[in-house]
Amino acid sequence: MRRLLLALSLLIAATPAFAQTTTPSEMLRSSVHNVIRPAIKTLSLRADELVADMEALCRMPSPAQLQAARAGFAEAALAFGRVEFVRTGPLVEENRVDRLLFWPDRKGIALKQVQAILAGEDAAAITPERIRQGSVAVQGFGAVEFVLFGTGAETLATGMPFRCAFGQAIAANISAIAGELVAGWADPDGIALHLTAPDPAYADYRTQTEALEGLVGLMAHGVEAARDQRLLPFISRDGKPAKPKQALFWRSSLTLPMLRADIEGIRRMLGLSGIVSDADLASAIEAAFGNALAAIDRVTGDVETAVADPDQAAALLDLLAATQDLQRLIGEELSASLGLSVGFSSLDGD
Known part of the structure; x- marks a missing residue:
């Protein structure tokens, strides 16, 4: 199923020649309904799959499960890549864009914080609540990449409960944020309305x-x-x-x-x-x-x-x-x- 879904996403990404829409209203509606909303939904789906992959890896560690989790990470990260330019509305609210991907990180803040959590092995530090309320640097794709690919990641294949639970908690946080993006773009009175039917009463898009x-x-x-x-x-x-x-x-x-x-x-x-x-x-x-x-x-x-x-x-x-x-x-x-x-x-x- 994942391969089929990935094939479909790649087919979608292979954009056809430029559509010949003529009116501003049609341009705005098409941007929201044909591009942004579907891409956000794909991100949410891939994030959910990453959570399932991490759960499976933690439950039954093996080289195959680690490979599946790494593949799930790639699919979720690339789904975010296709929509991260839409930095308006839900993505820029509540620090969601930085929570999903803390980058650039020239001082290596995320690496230091992730390594400190892994070294401390404090179960209280990796609950979903602590992850969500903590530093934005350890909430998203950069942090889970180190868990799955960084120094010591190979131990996940034979069983490394704390490291795996940490990665699972980050994946769950990514999934929750992606769900918030879907809800934000589906809100009938939210950003989609403001873009497709601008109004002088709106603070963001008045015309x-x-x-x-x-x-x-x-x-x-x-x-x-x-x-x-x-x-x-x-x-x-x-x-x-x-x-x-x-x-x-x-x-x-x-x-x-x-x-x-x-x-x-x-x-x-x-x-x-x-x-x-x-x-x-x-x-x-x-x-x-x-x-x-x-x-x-x-x-x-x-x-x-x-x-x-x-x-x-x-x-x-x-x-x-x-x-x-x-x-x-x-x-x-x-x-x-x-x-x-x-x-x-x-x-x-x-």
Whole structure:
């Protein structure tokens, strides 16, 4: 069943040519109903499956169960990657985005806190309540990645009750947050209404123009975050050495798959929303997406291998160039074609 569901999710991610929706209302409705809500539901489903995988691993530890839990982690993390650019409404409320993925983490806060919990083996520290009420750094995907792939993770295959229970508690927290996202986007008076039927009474989206600016901004800033927070920190560039262990998910070899998920999520939004009506611009954007995904396909090893191999390192630089093209095309040319203003950076506070 999981393989079937994964195949379906990959089929969905393979976005068709840009839809030719014409009115702002249709663009907004399609973004919510055809893209955001389904992606959030997929995240919730994958998170629930990860909980089940962790429960099975803790109940009957074995190499096969550890492999299944690791696969479940990958599917849940990549499902989040396809929707994490939607940083509005429920995802940014109650610190949910940081609780799901505390990144960037330049000081290694999450690693230190996870290692301290594992060393302490205090059962009271890993109850669902303590996890949820504690540091955001140990509530999400980064923490459970270390549990499943970090130093000592191989002991999970033969039985490591505390470590496994910790991972299970984190997975349950991820599942709970994903459920809150589903509920938030399903709320008939919530963010979905505000985006699809803007009103001067709303604090977030008062007009269709503001709503469209918001959507285009989410996509432009999503590309920016993928480039600046996921790619630039570890690649060799301008004479600076590569730093593969500063890459997100380097332990699980999901660095590049996560970048692909980020890019695919944004591509799907552009493809199904109908927000790109100019044929030449649509072709240029699709070409840039194609270049980005082709560059990722050329990176065949884990991140440590990739940065040391000239051909794969060149592919990473090509990916950088493609993301720069995408940010310009979406943040500048698409917004200009729609008469919008989406030029600022969401990452530097401007």
